[in-house]
Amino acid sequence: MGSDLYDQEYLKKLNRMPKMEINPDIKDSHLQSITQYEQQFQKVEKSRSRVRIWKYGVIAVTAAMLLYLLFNTDNGRRLATDIWEGLSDTLKEKEADHTITDPFTVPNLEKVKLEDGMSVVDYKTDNMERGDNPYNYLLRSLVISQEFDGEDLSRGDVVYYVEPGDTFQDIQSDNNRIARIIAMPGESIEIVKGQVFINDKKLDTFYGDGSSNFRNLDHMKEYNFAKMTVPDGHYFLMGDLWWRSVDSRKYGPVPIDNMIGLVEGYR
Secondary structure (H helix, E strand, C coil), X not given: CHXXXXXXXXXXXXXXXCCCCCCHHHHHHHHHHHHHHHHHHHHHHHHHHHHHHHHHHHHHHHHHHHHHHHHHCHHHHHHHHHHHHHHHHHHHHHHHXXXXXXXXXXXXXXXXXXXXXXXXECCXXXXXXXXXXXXXXXXXXXXXXXXXXXHHCCCCXXXXXXXXXXCCCCCCCCCEEEEEEEECCCCEEEEECCEEEECCEEECCCCCECCCCCCCCHHHHHCCEEEEECCCCEEEEECXXXXXXXXXXXXXXXXXXXXXXXXXXXX
């Protein structure tokens, strides 16, 4: 192989030299070497081409057989179903690693019976408005359970509390508000383009997405809140109607000592 390349280079050099008399025997010898090299190269390429055709043919036949088995036999269909379910389960597990859900909390408020340890509150602010006024003053009063401690609180609960620090005075005329627990003690919270993230995981709930409440203004879909960590003994609270709610986004997480009770329903 090295000799053939040398002959080829030598011929190139000869062609670049000024015209001179060249011994025909020498020239013919070099041309013969080049011709032999080209013939050998063509044989190798034909062999490689046959291998490629055979390989792709095997792949095509194998794929066709698999498709036939998967969709034209009972065992194949069962196998295809098992594979699909396995992939679906894997995708769900991966999604679960990046999301937080709350299957127990619902947006509507139920009518409840007043019992011992409960009180009634006439709430006149619309920060929890979702379209049917479930939490404010249209012909209903809120029922508050005052028998609770920190262990009773969960994400999604609506609490009745005293605002910390300076407050925004409105028709309520006092410092008591209701809002929903979004982040628990020790958790980080961030809002990116209207989506709440807890510990860098998407809060996949109706109250974790600013666009889920049709009463929210369009700009809430692009609302951002810088990441912060909720201190121990505190809770990050938000009203469901983001643009009308003055909550932890303004005055920070609320300490457990400011909690008056849990909103159980209406009367």
